[in-house]
Amino acid sequence: MLRKDVLVAVVLAVALIAAAVANMTPRPLGLDAPANVFSAGRAMVDNRVIAKVPHPTGSPANYAVRNYLVSRMTQLGLSPQIQRIDAFQERPGKEPLVIGGVVENVIGVLPGKDRSAPALALMAHYDSVPGSPGAADDAAGVAAGLEIMRILKAQGTPARDVVLLLTDGEEAGLVGATGFFQSHPLARRIGFVINMEARGGGGPANMFETAAANGAVVDMFRKVAPSPASSSLTVYLYKQLPNDTDFTVPRKAGIAGLNYAFIARQFDYHSPVSTPENLSQGSLQHLGDEVLATAREAAFAPALPGKAPDKVYSNTLGSYLLAYPPLAGWGVLAVALALTALGVWRARRVDAFVWADVAKGVGAALYLLLTSATLFMLARRVTGAGFGFYDQAKLLANVHLWELALLVVGIGALLYTAAAVGRGRMRLAAAGLALLAGFLCTALSDWNLIGLGIGGAGAVVALLAFGRPAGVAGTWTGVLCLAFLAALALQIMAPTAAFLIAWPLAFGALAGAVSGMGTWRPIAAPIIVAVLAAVGLQWVLSYAHGVFIGIDMVEVQALFVWLSALLLWPLIQAEPEETRPRTVALIVLAVGFAVVGLVRAIPPWSARHPQPAIVTYVVQGATGQAKRFSLAPNPPDWARTVLKADGGHIVQDVAPGGWRGSPGDILSAWAKPVNPLPPAVMLNRVIDGSLEVRIVPPAGARTLTLDIRPTGKLTDATINGRPVKLLTQPGQWNRIYWQGAAEGVAVGFRAKGPGVIDTRYTATTEAWPTDAKPLPKMPPKVSGNSISGSTIVTGEQRFTW
Structure with missing residues (x-):
């Protein structure tokens, strides 16, 4: 029989390689690609123009992009029009918020055979955030949309109108999409929307969101997508997150559709280095290939897909997308339960099954979940990186080493748990590991007790589970039983997400049935188990990678360590007399934290991954008194030099109005007074007897923030004449x-x-005051992000009537 440690090494290597291959993007096609296929090279011609410089809403650069898009859409014969509108979104809360502005959507139409049929809309936004050229977010989507429209037009007259909707003001708060779907006559005719987005500079284009009742839409998507990356889990999770894209607006209006984005290379997101040179053309190619396939189907099909019950779906091997009704999930669980029972029956036939070991297996699985989560939390804190958009830039600049560190720590936790339950007599050591990790996690988190609580729970489980040695058959059964209960709960509460546990459970149960729950009969059983483990583990690792790049909550990776245990357990559980597995596990954990130490110690900053800095000149409008502010955490020496340029001392401060910043991150220093014009704020009585507070920005200011607090009850609030839910509560x-x-x-x-x-x-103007000392030259390893280099004029005023 092959040594189990060799099999484990081979399984891990194969699964890692397969997961890496699954996340590769296609080779980008050049300018010489056939005219009927999507070419990233052709799309990059537009991308380089759109993303030449940062172009936020209302800036001269954005007007230049608008003009270019009108020209390109005219060349394509789409008869473009500009929808100029002021629009806003309301966000109720403790302090009601309205986000809006004046936007200019660019809209073109490829006429279809039936002009009255529900139309297809291809949507992307052309504005960027301040400080970023936005080559990925969302010049990539805009360029892809232009190339796709060229191909659709060349194919002939579609069955329905195809609308190319290039919105403005997405970064300002979905303002352009809101204005279009609320006010434009075309909006009433839109029957299907395909939105293109990006939250990074690379990776596969994932179809991550649909509207409700997506069964027929998913069927269409599966039929035509050439290399899909998608799952119903992302759709479910995205609904739970407070994130939005332009697709949110038509989705809330009940319009069906698909939302695509690529999210790797997260360092580039909203960064000055989101340039055409740094954009992955493979990601652009994949986005174009996928959207072209679904757009072509929707444009030329006799009818658009209607509403049907949601489906469970996910990538399996390669690009194959498996889908089934949620009701079939019960069948998956039934099969997994039957296979587990078969494995138990086979183990009992050879007297290799002890029922008491099942409880130890459940305990081992719980310990693995709790302790690996604590170890991951500890690793995150050992890096020294804070939590927040700019705080994690250090990790994103060294993202491959950071992901490797978490992978090794996870493997170490898995091996240690399997050694502890199999060998037995490790109660105190296992409990000590969990407690130590929890204590250190809490100590490094300003004595936040969450880490210690989770580690303490792991210690309690260790004391209960890791006494006498346990056999493989019983413990593996216990591990699978806990997974069955978790999958059952998900099947009841969130059936479109239950497959995340149910599918690895089914693979593990099949391996258990084949091997007699690890009793290794027949002789080829270890090889079969290893093959099943490699296939299942590749799938689990792909999901783990997606979650890793999607959210900065590394403790969630404990879920994937546990799912890996369902597949690997019989290959890694130690025998009672073995000490080597425990030693190997501790060495792996030590190596993992050594790599975490490298993440902390190695300077991550380079010209490709520069350290973010945000320096602003903040002026009190009434007095002219000024401060220089640094708004990004852990500012580089360059930013500190800027703060001290007028001889002021650096102190911690409160963020200027309109800026969100954590206490301790905001630094300021006294600055010489300057004389930029403040906005004009006035109280007017309108001809109908109502009142209005009007704010008019000074020349050059692009953004305004106005806070209003009434002392008495007011009614009939409006913004630019339209009703809004504001000013309802005095104070x-x-x-x-x-x-x-x-x-x-x-x-x-x-x-x-x-x-x-x-x-x-x-009032914010994205320029340094002309009468202030100019900014010093920025080093190549530092970048001015967001509104860096801006002037902010603040003030307050009281009105009475």
């Missing part, structure tokens, strides 16, 4: 965040009798 601050508004914004209301209203404002 409550209400915030309006407005972009691209040279004419400003007016907040109207009615009041019974005299009253008082307090206002606070900021």
